[in-house]
Amino acid sequence: MxxxxxxxxxxxxxxxxxxxxxxxxxxxxxxxxxxxxxxxxxxxxxxxxxxxxxxxxxxxxxxxxxxxxxxxxxxxxxAREPVLRIEGDLPRLAWHIGNRHCPCEIHADHLVIRADHVLEAMLAQLGARVTRSLAPFRPEGGAYGHGRTFGHTH
CATH class of the missing domain: 2.60.260.20 (Urease metallochaperone UreE, N-terminal domain)
Known part of the structure; x- marks a missing residue:
């Protein structure tokens, strides 16, 4: 029922x-x-x-x-959800995250992505300081619109 x-x-x-x-x-x-x-x-x-x-x-x-x-x-x-706070060489780390089309929240002194053990290991191998956390996830929106992009029609 x-x-x-x-x-x-x-x-x-x-x-x-x-x-x-x-x-x-x-x-x-x-x-x-x-x-x-x-x-x-x-x-x-x-x-x-x-x-x-x-x-x-x-x-x-x-x-x-x-x-x-x-x-x-x-x-x-x-909502608070499992995320990774990333510190280190931010331009280089952001490039690797973006190369995997992973949504990323960008701050002046750190990056935030959803918790993912594969990306966490990759980032640590690249020298990042990675901290697990529970926090609201607010990734950067697409360059061709506000919020999320829903395709590559640009």
Whole structure:
């Protein structure tokens, strides 16, 4: 038997950036993969369910919101997930990470990638200092658009 959904919040039909000023009626915590969505049923931390039905796939960041039909919003929070913090010769290490088409979060003094034992060993072999951590993952977006790129149509 399928679970019953009350969809008490209705349907999210748009998105809003952080600082949007709308009334927040709930919050969902999503990992990096789950923050890319178009159509999906979600449940807030408080247990209210709602449907997401957007015109196209979007990539959301923590602080962004899904706008419901009534104009209220459900806030997006970036979940903590297993990541690797990388320090060392950043240009060289970033080149090797990018050469493997691995999403990467770029900071002035370190890089962050998803935890991957093969990449961790490669980076250590290249002289990187690698630290395992649990943190929200917010990789750099593509050069030809905001957020994620969904192909090579550029």
């Amino acid at each position: 399928l679970p019953a959904y009350d969809d008490s919040l209705g349907t999210a039909v748009a998105t809003a950036p952080a600082g949007h000023g709308r009334k927040i009626v709930g919050r969902v915590v999503l990992d990096h993969d789950s923050r890319c969505l178009r159509r999906r049923r979600l449940m807030t931390e408080g247990g209210a369910s709602f449907m997401v039905d957007l015109p196209q796939a979007v990539s959301l960041d923590g602080g962004d919101a899904l706008v419901l039909q009534d104009g209220c919003a459900v806030e997006i929070a970036a």
